[in-house]
Amino acid sequence: MSAPAAHHYTSTGLDSRKVAIWAFIGSECMLFVSLISTYLIYKGRSRVGPFPHETWVDPSSGHHFHAILNIPVTSASTFTLLMSSLFMVLALAAVQHKNVPKHTRSERILGSSKLWLWATAIAGTTFLGFQAFEFTSFVHEGLSIRTNLFGSSFFTLTGFHGAHVTAGVIWLVTLLSIDYKRGLGPKDELIVDIAALYWHFVDVVWIAIFTLVYLIK
C-alpha cells in the first residue's frame, strides 16, 4: 500500500479509523448501559438465592448459602485491569517514541513496546483467570445463569465484559506479532492508539461494573 493510500482522512482532517473507533465505543457504551440497567432492575428481585451480599437458607433443604460475591478477589482483578491500562498507554508512548535515542536503562525499558504490550496482554489474561475462577466458584456454590434473576443478569453482564477483554487480548497478541515481525514504530501509532482506546474502554466499563455490581449493597 502506498503512503498516501494508507491514510483515511475525513473532511474534518481526522483519520476515519479513529473516528470509527470512537463511534464504536459510543455504541458500546449503550450496549453496556443496557446490560447494567438490566442488572440493576433485577437487583433484589430474585425469589431464591444465592444472593450477592446477603446469606440465604433454602427452606426446602435447609442448605445455608453465604453472600456469594468475593470482594477481595474482585478487588485484585480490578487492580490488575487498572494496571493493564497503564501498561497499554506506556506501550503507545513507546511506539510513539521508538525513534528517540535511549541512553539509560530506564529509558530503554520505558521505550520497549514489546515489554508493555506483553505486560498488558498478561494483565488482561490474569483478569480473565480471575473471572474464570469467580464463575467456577459461583457454579460450585450453587449459582448459575439459570438459578435466579441475579445469576442471569450477573453472568450476562460480566460474561459480555469478559468476552470484550478476550477480544482485546487477541488484538494485543496481533500487535505483538506485528512488533516481532517488523517492529512497531511512529508510523504505526494510529493502529496502536485504536487498540489502546478499545482496551481503556474495557477498563472504564469494569470501573462502573465493580462499583454498581460488587460494592453497592
Added chain:
Amino acid sequence: MEHDTAHTDSPAAPAHVETHHPGWSVYWKVALILTLITVGEVWMYYVPSIVASRAFVPGLLALSALKFAIVVMFYMHLKYDHKLFRALFTGPLFIAAFTLLALMFLFGHLSAKL
C-alpha cells in the same frame, strides 16, 4: 518530556490535526491516583458505619465517576484530542445515562428513594 506532538502529514489531509499526549510521568501519577481511589472504595465497603450512612452509595458513585473520567481524559486522551471524538463519546454516554435513570424511575428503584 511532558507533552509530545503526534501528527501525520499527508497530502490527502484537508486539515492539519495535532494531538498532544501527556508524558510517562503523568501516566504513572494517574495510575497511582486510580489505585488510591480503588483502595478507598474497597475500604468504604468494609466499614459498617460508612455502609450504613446515606453517603455510602453517592460516595461510591462519585469515586467511580471520578475514576471513569480520569481514565477517559488521560489514558484515552480525550482531554487532548479533537472535540469531535469528545462528542462521539459523550453523546451516546449521556443518552445511555439518561436511559438508565429513566429505567430506574420506571421500575421504582429511584422513585422509592425520593
